[in-house]
Amino acid sequence: MSDLSYKVIVGLEIHVQLCTRTKMFCGCALRFGTEANSRVCPVCLGLPGALPVMNRQAVEHAILAAMALDCTVAEFTKWDRKSYYYPDLPKNYQISQYDLPLGSHGHIEIPLEDGTTRSIRIRRVHLEEDAGKNVHAAGNFSQVDLNRAGTPLLEIVTEPDLSSPEQVRALAVELQRIVRYLGVSEADMQKGHMRFEPNVNLVIDRAAQQFKTPIAEVKNLNSFRALERSVAYEIRRQLDDFLETGRTMQMGNKSTRGWNDVDEVTVLQREKEEAHDYRYFPDPDLVPVVTTPQWIDEIRARLCELPVRRQVRYVQQYGLSAYDAGVLTADRSTADFFEQAVGAGGDPKRVCNLLTQVGLKLAKDRGRDLPGLGLEPGAVAALAAMIDRGAVSASAGNTILQAMVETGKKPEVLAQELNLIQKSDAGELEGLVDQVLAENAAAVAGVKEGGKKSQKARAFLVGQVMQKTKGQANPKVVSEILNSKLGGS
Amino acid sequence: MQQKIDAQQVRKVAKLARLDLTEAEIEEFTGQLGAILGYVEKMNELETTGVEPLAHCLPIHNVFRADEVGASLGTEKTLANAPQRDESFFIVPKILEDSSA
């Protein structure tokens, strides 16, 4: 085993639910948690004579996402029927796009742990309708709810460019950020708005020979955690399987596996023979889509700076850490608020600390986004400036920010009311320093001795002054006065 | 006339369409489907050099609706023709395979 090395190869298929008011091809409302089968019409049921009509908003959302993923947007695209034999789509076909997807040949830039980014190729982006839900009831029956049937879904397929479970997760998280930034999906994992299907295999080098393990596709994953773990599991499983059996990739030995969330293993799914013969053909009920240059320009105007670009810019322009930049750009409203506060004159690092250490926590506790706290970006900038010039300490700044959220008062007012103004007046503090020096002759002697003991004695004297002011002296100013009296630093 | 379709192909198509056919039906449909294909075969006599493939027979495109909520049938009407129901759900024989569109 010592002469064996391997590379992980993963391509990812993602379904994202678009946030429209109505379904893809009919006016039924999309609402989560309504009574089963209450949002259903003849189009959803596939009743004879019912005709689907495209939701313009869904098509524009899909084009915008394709543009953000750097895809070539098709000038001409059409709809195809994909044969489907489950009761959650009563038409017996799913309306999808086969040979002419809306977008193709794109890229997505994903952030890596070391702060750099990596470009992953996107094979295609197309629009389709979702199926309803089969609920497995007790006994020999399944319950069917068609409320979800016909929901607009964006299917995104990457090339097999991903090479670790962490990268697969990073792509999924980045895609969530992108569709939220664009406002084309809520991408709420709890509501099943994103579903993942990774295709995994290994290229193994052993004894100067190369082997490829059979591809396994893991179906229907609906959390980042399950996605990452299932890929990690597949890597271990395929390596073990290769060592044990020597099985390699052949025509037709791709397998489909499901994820068992409890045992954290993938399980082989038995598939009906020829199940993948979908027999696509053009849907005669729907006319094609032609994307005119003018329409494309209109949609392109809605593009925004992508989160990963913004994250990199925060590191370069504001000197933030990659981690902090990631936290601030996790959603657009937070990043926008941060930039407004910086635009109002706040020091980027101070504003970042206030928002990441206090603001986002308060927002989370209240179940809101950051702007939902009602803070004025200018007031946050003013608070950052107060910390900068030493009027209040950084920890007092955090207390004041919390009070700003609770009371809506200005930081200057709260600093007074909460008695958090630091004493920075050198004249006043000098008297206190003299008093402390007179009272602590032993420590003064310790400072003058030099070496390690000197540092400790100096810190002790600063502490004494802080105590006399009940912690309200500016420690920086106190240190400066001490240094001027005792020499050194 | 050359045989357009054989019983084996009819069996395969029936299986894909989840149709359970008797041997007599397979024989009957093999003949009928063969006749249909033979009829459509006439199309091959047309000269199509230089003719663009057609995605749709109507010369129109971009027929959209605004994203505005219209009427749904509501649960009662939706389930009116259901062979079997359980409160607000359709009931079907147990689905063994997990589906994913």
Ligand SMILES: [Zn+2]
């Ligand atoms: Zn409908």
